[in-house]
Amino acid sequence: MTDETIGIVGAGIVGLATGREIALRRPGTRVVVFEKEQQVSLHQTGHNSGVVHAGIYYTPGSLKADLCVRGVSLLREYCQDRALPYQEIGKLVVAVREDELGRMENLYERARNNHVPDLRRISRDEIRELEPHAGGIAALHSPRTAITDYPAIAREFAQDITGSGGEVKLGFPVTGITNVPGGIEVASGQQRVRVDRLVLCAGLHSDSVARLAQDRREPKIIPFRGEYMLLKPDRTHLVRGLIYPVPDPRYPFLGVHFTPRVDGTVEVGPNAVLALAREGYRLGRISPRDLLGLAAYPGSWRMAAQHWRTGVKEYRGSLSTAAFMKDAGQYVPGVGAKDVVRGGAGVRAQALDRDGTLVDDFRIHQVGRITAVRNAPSPAATASMAIAEHIVTAVFDA
Numbered sequence: 001m002t003d004e005t006i007g008i009v010g011a012g013i014v015g016l017a018t019g020r021e022i023a024l025r026r027p028g029t030r031v032v033v034f035e036k037e038q039q040v041s042l043h044q045t046g047h048n049s050g051v052v053h054a055g056i057y058y059t060p061g062s063l064k065a066d067l068c069v070r071g072v073s074l075l076r077e078y079c080q081d082r083a084l085p086y087q088e089i090g091k092l093v094v095a096v097r098e099d100e101l102g103r104m105e106n107l108y109e110r111a112r113n114n115h116v117p118d119l120r121r122i123s124r125d126e127i128r129e130l131e132p133h134a135g136g137i138a139a140l141h142s143p144r145t146a147i148t149d150y151p152a153i154a155r156e157f158a159q160d161i162t163g164s165g166g167e168v169k170l171g172f173p174v175t176g177i178t179n180v181p182g183g184i185e186v187a188s189g190q191q192r193v194r195v196d197r198l199v200l201c202a203g204l205h206s207d208s209v210a211r212l213a214q215d216r217r218e219p220k221i222i223p224f225r226g227e228y229m230l231l232k233p234d235r236t237h238l239v240r241g242l243i244y245p246v247p248d249p250r251y252p253f254l255g256v257h258f259t260p261r262v263d264g265t266v267e268v269g270p271n272a273v274l275a276l277a278r279e280g281y282r283l284g285r286i287s288p289r290d291l292l293g294l295a296a297y298p299g300s301w302r303m304a305a306q307h308w309r310t311g312v313k314e315y316r317g318s319l320s321t322a323a324f325m326k327d328a329g330q331y332v333p334g335v336g337a338k339d340v341v342r343g344g345a346g347v348r349a350q351a352l353d354r355d356g357t358l359v360d361d362f363r364i365h366q367v368g369r370i371t372a373v374r375n376a377p378s379p380a381a382t383a384s385m386a387i388a389e390h391i392v393t394a395v396f397d398a
C-alpha cells in the first residue's frame, strides 16, 4: 500500500492506460489525470485508424516491437472482458511490383523475430481468395491483425481510474510544473495541485510540456497530418480486411491503406503531410508559434533537405483526390477518385532529433520524479497497456 498521489498529464490512451495501471498495481495510490480538453482522447487517440497492429514492422528488440506484441494480448483480453469492439479481420501487406519483394521478405523476417502469430507469405491467387478485388503479386497475410474503437477503450480506462478513487481533471491545461520539497506542483493558470510524482503523456505537446518540467529540448515534436478518404457506401464491399502497401523503410509511416472501421465504413489513408500547426487537422490551419518553432529547429531543415521530394508528393495528394487515389488504386484496381469522399484527418506527434532523424522507437525517460513519454507514435494505441506496464515496472517498481 502507498499513499502517494501520482499525476499524469494527458488523457489520451497512453496517459489513461498508465493511470489505470498505477491504480491497479499500487493500491492506495491516488491518480490524477490533467487534460486540457473538455473530453478524453480528443487528439491522436480519437483520430487514428483503429488498427490493432500485430507487430510486423518494428525492429526486433525495440520497445515498439516488444510493447506492441505484448500490448495486443493485453488489449484483446481487456476488450473481451469489457465487451468492447475487437474484430480480427486480418491484414494483407501487398507487393505490387517485383522490386518490392525483397522488402516484403525483410518484413517477413522481422515479423518472425517479433513472434507475430500465424503470419504467412501468400501468392497472387491466395490474395484473390481473401480479397477478390485486390491487386498485387504477393503478400504477407496476418490473420490476427484486428480493428477496435480506441476512444471507447480510453473512456473505459478513464472509468477504471475514477472507479479506483482517482480523478480525470478535464479543462486543465497544464501551464507550469515546479519541483517543490518532496513532490511536484502542477499548475494551470492560478490553480495548483501537488503530486508526489508525474508522468507526461502529452502527445502533440510532449516536447513543450517536457520543457515546463526542465527536461531536455530534444527531440522536438513535428506534426504530420494524416488525411483520409472514405469509400462511398456502395463501394465498401470491395474490401474485406485491411490492405496495406509494403512500406518505405525510410519512414515510420505505413503508407496509404484500406481500413475497414468497426462502424462498417472503409477508410483510405492516412497520407503524411507536414502540418503547419500541432493541431492542424485542416490544410489551411496555421499556427505562427508552431511554425516559428519548426523553423528555429535545425532538425527541421535537415529533415526537409533529406525528404523534400516525398513531402511535395504528399502535398500533391492532399490537394488532389485523384493524386491521393493514384497509389491506393494499385491495391484495389478500379477504385479511384470517383469512389471516395473526403473523410477526417488525424495529426501524428512524430519526434525529430536535432540531426534531422525521425525518431523511430518509443522514447520514455526519467527526470527526477517525472517520467516523460517523448515519442509515442503508432503503434502506441495498440501498445498502450504494455507501455503502461513498462512505465510502472521500470519506474515505479524499480
Ligand SMILES: Cc1cc2nc3c(=O)[nH]c(=O)nc-3n(C[C@H](O)[C@H](O)[C@H](O)COP(=O)(O)OP(=O)(O)OC[C@H]3O[C@@H](n4cnc5c(N)ncnc54)[C@H](O)[C@@H]3O)c2cc1C
Pocket (backbone or CB within 6 Å): 009, 010, 011, 012, 013, 014, 015, 016, 034, 035, 036, 037, 040, 041, 042, 043, 044, 045, 046, 047, 048, 049, 050, 051, 052, 053, 172, 173, 174, 175, 201, 202, 203, 204, 205, 209, 226, 270, 345, 346, 347, 348, 349, 376, 377, 378, 379, 380, 381, 382, 383
Ligand atoms: C492518423 C493516425 C493514425 C494512427 N493509426 C494508428 C493505428 O491504427 N493503430 C495504433 O496503434 N496507433 C495508431 N496511431 C497512433 C496512436 O493514435 C497514438 O500513438 C496514440 O493515440 C498516442 O496516444 P497519446 O495518449 O500519447 O496521445 P494523444 O491521444 O494525442 O493524447 C495526448 C493528450 O495530452 C493532452 N495534452 C497535451 N498538452 C497538454 C497540457 N499542457 N495539459 C493537459 N493536457 C495536455 C492532449 O489534449 C491529449 O488529450 C495513429 C495516429 C494517427 C494520428
